[in-house]
Amino acid sequence: MKGQTIYREGSPALGLYCVHSGKIKVIKVGGDDKEQIVHLGKAGEVLGLAALIARSNHLASAVALEDCVVCFVPRTSFLYLLSSNLQFCTSLLKVLADSLHKAEQGMLRLAYKPVRERLADALLLLLHTYQTTDQAQFSIAISRDDLAALVGTAKETTIRLLSEFKDKGIIASKGSQITILKPEKLVEIAALYD
Structure with missing residues (x-):
């Protein structure tokens, strides 16, 4: 169900969560309670x-982020698969390596890019993560709070920059729905500090 916590920061890892359908955000809450x-x-x-x-x-x-179906694999079942299936182990190593690579990219983006470029990056990340092959234009419903948390900035800054992108015809928006009209322009903006 939208808004439901799947696991909580600080809780013990009792198993593996496999996402069957839906969109999920993984969040870290800072000392200022900012996501x-x-x-x-x-x-x-x-x-x-x-x-x-x-x-x-x-x-x-x-x-x-929306209604989801998530399967839970208990630790004992996971460990059994790990010890008895080499192909599973190899696939898992690839998943861990990909995850580490994405985390490094995210840290570099936050550390070195100005907010405008980070917003373009975040919109491209949403596009690449959630676009399906049957979509002519990519649209996603995302709260401005969640988008700001993805960019690493204040909600007001996100709203101001989205208005700028909208005025330039790069995106369209209605309520929480954002449609990317010119992904190539977002690529140009995101690459300014690469």
Whole structure:
């Protein structure tokens, strides 16, 4: 269900979460109670893997952005698969490597890019994560709070920059719905500091 917490930061990793359908945000809450979205989950992904393998607590929380179907694989079943299936282990290593690569890219984006470029990056990330092959134009419903948490800035700044993108014909918006009209322009903006 939209807004439901799948697992909470600081809770023990008791198993693996497999996303069957829906969109999920993985968030870290700072000392100022401000959310930062560190990952966007979608169908076909697994969540909570690093904490499960490390036998630690979750470092972030996973929350449904829309109604989702998420399957839970208990730690004992996961460990059995890990010890008995080489192909599963190899696939898992690839998932962990991809996850590490994405985390590094996210840190660099936050550290070195101005907010305007980070917003363009965030819109492209949404496009690449959630666009389906049958969509002529990509649209997504996302709250301005969630978009600001993905960009790493204030909601007001996000709204102001979205208006700028809208005025330039790069996006269209109605309520929480954002439609990307010119992804190539977002690529240009996002690449200014690469």
